[in-house]
Amino acid sequence: MLNLESADFGKVKIETLVIPVCEDNDIHDDQTISLLIEKAKGFKEFKGEKGDNLIFYNPDEVNAQRVILLGLGTLEKTDLETLRQAGGRAVKQCIKKDLSEVRIAVPCAGKINLDIASVIEGLMEGAFLGNHLFDRYKQDKKHKPLSEINLLVKPDMVDKFNELLSRVELVCQGSILARDWVTTPSNDKRPEAFTQSIVSLAEQEDLTVTVLDEKELELNKFGGMLAVAAGSLSKPRLLVLEYNPKAAEKTVALVGKGVTFDSGGINLKPSSGLEEMKMDMAGAAAVAATLITAARLKTRVRTIGVIPIVENMPSGNAARPGDIVRSYSGKTVEIENTDAEGRLILIDAISYAIKQYKPQTLIDMATLTGACAVALGEKIAGAFSFDDQLAEGIVFSGKKTHERCWRMPLPEDYKELIKSDLADIKNMSSSRWGGAITAALFLSEFVEDTRWAHIDIAGPAYIEKESDYCGVGGTGFGVRLLCDLLEKL
Numbered sequence: 001m002l003n004l005e006s007a008d009f010g011k012v013k014i015e016t017l018v019i020p021v022c023e024d025n026d027i028h029d030d031q032t033i034s035l036l037i038e039k040a041k042g043f044k045e046f047k048g049e050k051g052d053n054l055i056f057y058n059p060d061e062v063n064a065q066r067v068i069l070l071g072l073g074t075l076e077k078t079d080l081e082t083l084r085q086a087g088g089r090a091v092k093q094c095i096k097k098d099l100s101e102v103r104i105a106v107p108c109a110g111k112i113n114l115d116i117a118s119v120i121e122g123l124m125e126g127a128f129l130g131n132h133l134f135d136r137y138k139q140d141k142k143h144k145p146l147s148e149i150n151l152l153v154k155p156d157m158v159d160k161f162n163e164l165l166s167r168v169e170l171v172c173q174g175s176i177l178a179r180d181w182v183t184t185p186s187n188d189k190r191p192e193a194f195t196q197s198i199v200s201l202a203e204q205e206d207l208t209v210t211v212l213d214e215k216e217l218e219l220n221k222f223g224g225m226l227a228v229a230a231g232s233l234s235k236p237r238l239l240v241l242e243y244n245p246k247a248a249e250k251t252v253a254l255v256g257k258g259v260t261f262d263s264g265g266i267n268l269k270p271s272s273g274l275e276e277m278k279m280d281m282a283g284a285a286a287v288a289a290t291l292i293t294a295a296r297l298k299t300r301v302r303t304i305g306v307i308p309i310v311e312n313m314p315s316g317n318a319a320r321p322g323d324i325v326r327s328y329s330g331k332t333v334e335i336e337n338t339d340a341e342g343r344l345i346l347i348d349a350i351s352y353a354i355k356q357y358k359p360q361t362l363i364d365m366a367t368l369t370g371a372c373a374v375a376l377g378e379k380i381a382g383a384f385s386f387d388d389q390l391a392e393g394i395v396f397s398g399k400k401t402h403e404r405c406w407r408m409p410l411p412e413d414y415k416e417l418i419k420s421d422l423a424d425i426k427n428m429s430s431s432r433w434g435g436a437i438t439a440a441l442f443l444s445e446f447v448e449d450t451r452w453a454h455i456d457i458a459g460p461a462y463i464e465k466e467s468d469y470c471g472v473g474g475t476g477f478g479v480r481l482l483c484d485l486l487e488k489l
């Protein structure tokens, strides 16, 4: 589906040629293309500014049905993300025109501040991710994804980047998997069903799959998970995915919050925006998709995904504010607010991961707090760690993949705020402020001496308006980030 092709504009008729254009420089290295750019810039409406778009039909310069010129903006600001966006816009435009394929002219790497591999990677990622539609609930499927995306490169490059291409394809398939899970409505992903959906895919890969059902969770005293699940008719599951490559030296555990619907429980959330709480399993989706992708990519590091899956509902059997439960670790927790449920299931999963697998590094990913979205907005995740190297690694991978993370503090003295009068700890802060931090500090009380990071993705996990390479719904945030990170740990 993703291909590299030699850019000789000879006899074969091209259906659609897309040319990315900078406003202040010719970034291509081809006479035909330069002629087309010059011609486009002769029109007032096209300057090559970001978002500019011009179409020529059957132009004399090239044997193509249509040529779409896409503005990127200035050369200085043209980075990897600009190329992703261009790739996404190119594909989305073709989908809307009911076309079946696209050919994108790859800029000359020497003319922009990127190596050729990055240029190809950026365009391909944007194009592949932009080619994904979530229409399984529509009877009238208006459009179809493109069946072919081709990048036009110099003849000597056609065979050079096959490995890169298949990597991009696998990683993006992982993101799409996570997107689909997150966008799926909660009635079709209640804990048993969501677990099964992950298991059936995981079993096709080189992964060891274990599921603890409600009886095993009771037997082994997963008090946090059981408390959150108590209000729902759907039973909780703890899903463990193990990727055990031979000769691996280190173990990384990934823990993902899987609340298939967060009503808030007895501390019921207000109705506005409640439907969005189907996305409260985005951490679980990202972790599951990352494990599946790691197995496909054959990454070197041993990776264990530990995924607690529950539904947070109010009912006659639900946990009450004021309840005290004993977590898997043995520590008791006062549930001051049933809507702070994510941390209750995460601590059980974290303790279990550490006890069973003794990982060198543990990273949890969760749509944990509205406060984090308030602090960093809808596009940036909060990264918390006591370990500078790990935090920097996450921020670095975030920059590279544009799944951006901003490091947040873990101040010792804020731990005061989660002290309970009656139990070992309470699940809500006594202060209104700094909720993302106190949630992270709560988790930190359960990581023992394991090198740990927490990534709060409450902001970027879901979008209500489509972007250049993502539709409305789950964004798949975290998959590209974690896949990049795993190769560096």
Ligand code: BES
Residues within 6 Å of the ligand: 262, 264, 280, 337, 339, 340, 341, 342, 367, 368, 369, 370, 371, 373, 427, 428, 429, 435, 458, 459
């Ligand atoms: N799932 C929510 C956090 C959330 C909010 C995710 C908005 C995505 C978008 C979480 O379970 C929650 O309800 N957190 C509470 C914590 C509070 C009760 C201490 C919150 O953020 O208000």
Ligand code: MG
Residues within 6 Å of the ligand: 262, 264, 338, 339, 340, 341, 342
């Ligand atoms: Mg909640």
Ligand code: ZN
Residues within 6 Å of the ligand: 259, 262, 280, 339, 341, 342, 367, 368
């Ligand atoms: Zn939640």
